[in-house]
Amino acid sequence: MDVARLQNYIDGEWVEAQTGEYSDVVNPARGELLARVPLSSSTDIDRAVKSCARAFAQWRNTPPSARARYLFRLKELMEDRFDELAEVQTREHGKTIDESRGETRRGIEQVEVATGVPTLMQGYNLEDIASGIDEHCFFQPIGVFSHIAPFNFPFMVPLWFIPYAIAAGNTFVVKPSPRVPLSQTRVIELFEQADFPPGVVNMVHGANEATNAILHHPEVAGVTFVGSTAVGRDIIYKTCGQTGKRVIAQCGAKNFIVLMEDCDLEKSMAGLMTSFFGNTGQRCLAGANLVVVGGDSFYKKAVDAFIEAAAAIRVGDGMDESVQMGPLQNAQSKERVLGYIEKGVKEGATLALDGRNLKIADPNLPQDCFLNPSVFVDLTPEMTLAREEIFGPVAGILRAANIDRAISMIHDNPYGNAAAIYTSSGQAAQRFRHDVKCGNIGINIGIPAPVAFFPFGGMKDSFFGTLHGQGKDAIRFFTEAKVVVERWF
């Protein structure tokens, strides 16, 4: 069967990678081979970075409003191809078509916000800091930036960074995840159609060699990364420190959702299902531990309702509009999740809903990547399942006597990406918002995903860096403050 071999996009041209190594891109729901992706070499990265460096000189001098117009064109192209972009995501990742459309909208929103660069990038000034002397602060672009992308949001996550970086006058090399390279390839085709000057945005497919080449390239000024804590902290953040690069490393998570006895359980359930099982649990804002705060009868009621709702989730090919949860992204991910389920059972947690009992909407689909939702009850905070990131459709339910204990459970966990509370008490919500050390807080919202105007938070082992992605934070990250003190004789 003829399968497309993907190319890199360097200096405005589609080019073969300088490598003989390719890996397969497979639709996890159907097992079909979609494309072959090159695992590019350091030579490919070097070519892309040099192209960016050449383009930077002219691009940084292009007026911000003119740079924004390229982004307006890109946005229009994305809107025109909205469904096509969403379908690519579902095919290569497995997520449901609703989730892909949601991802597409959130990606486009980043482009929209970045078009505001003429105001977002403005500096400030003060007259007469001393008599006859004025002071100005400008924000200037820095040079070549890069993004090393994760597999869980193949369209959206690179757009947390690229539009802001180039709007601010930088140039960019994106390296998509080799597991899901098609969405970003489509995005880059749209960049090409929007007529961005060659070298402003380059794309190099690849894996470890390409990542290392980015991290060590002397002409790369900064790196953005979204992925696991092990890689983000120990490789990306540390190497960028050693090589003098700016860095945003958004990493792993173990998010707690606190369910207070005064919550509206029925209305909360849709949010809880989305949080724990949306995107098949493969998101850094996914709920992982449900902490039920209340008496025995509420605990039982909450657990029963949660299990009933999880058991009713329709699992299958995300292209089927009736499906609520797709497969895991590949068979290795499924194996990893299975390992956690087995570990949970061994450690004595009660597996109240076993997702290994497959019930797929279309039973003829290959089962390599599918799992139904699993729910463990009576988990304790020390158990592996309650501590480690599983990145799959597995929920753990814990109990806390009160909100203080729930918050201390959150704080005992090394991650600090997101936490949410479901309650009808303003006092409890305010306390939670104020005290919890996590970067993204949900109040009666299961996935507290900041929209593009706000920074994407993250604390503790979930984030390494200073400034965050999205919005004004991103513009600050991609610019350097220059202060001018001025006097005229």
Place this chain on the structure above:
Amino acid sequence: MELRTSSAVIAFAQKCETESAQFYEGAASRFTDLALTFRGFAKENAQNVQAIKRAYYSVISDALETGFSFKNLPSESYAVEADFAPDAGPAQLLKIAIENETRIEQFYLQAAKTSQALMADLSRVFKRLAAAREKRNSFLLPHLERVLGPQGG
């Protein structure tokens, strides 16, 4: 089939609107008194599809409860009749039209109710379209009564 995801609801709404439009296009050529009205309804149905899609594509977010926002929406209960018998007279056509409008109205009302707290923008559009359906029936019912005559047919 139970409609639970946003995309399934949107697709079903589109199907209802399209089939209802097909019905009106066909009925217009059989019932000349109301031909203009029926063609107007068919055109309006196409606009309704656009309104629903616009709301959906504008607000959809993977972070919201798009996959879990709807319940108690079995598609069979709201299926629309697009066809009619070749010898169907005005009374029969009006009856089908009224039944279709009632089903679509009920569908939109239920969809609006369940999604109100979760997908409020979609819920608002559904409510507006349900009200428009009720208005259509207020228009169609007197015609049916007139056609049926004082004995009710």
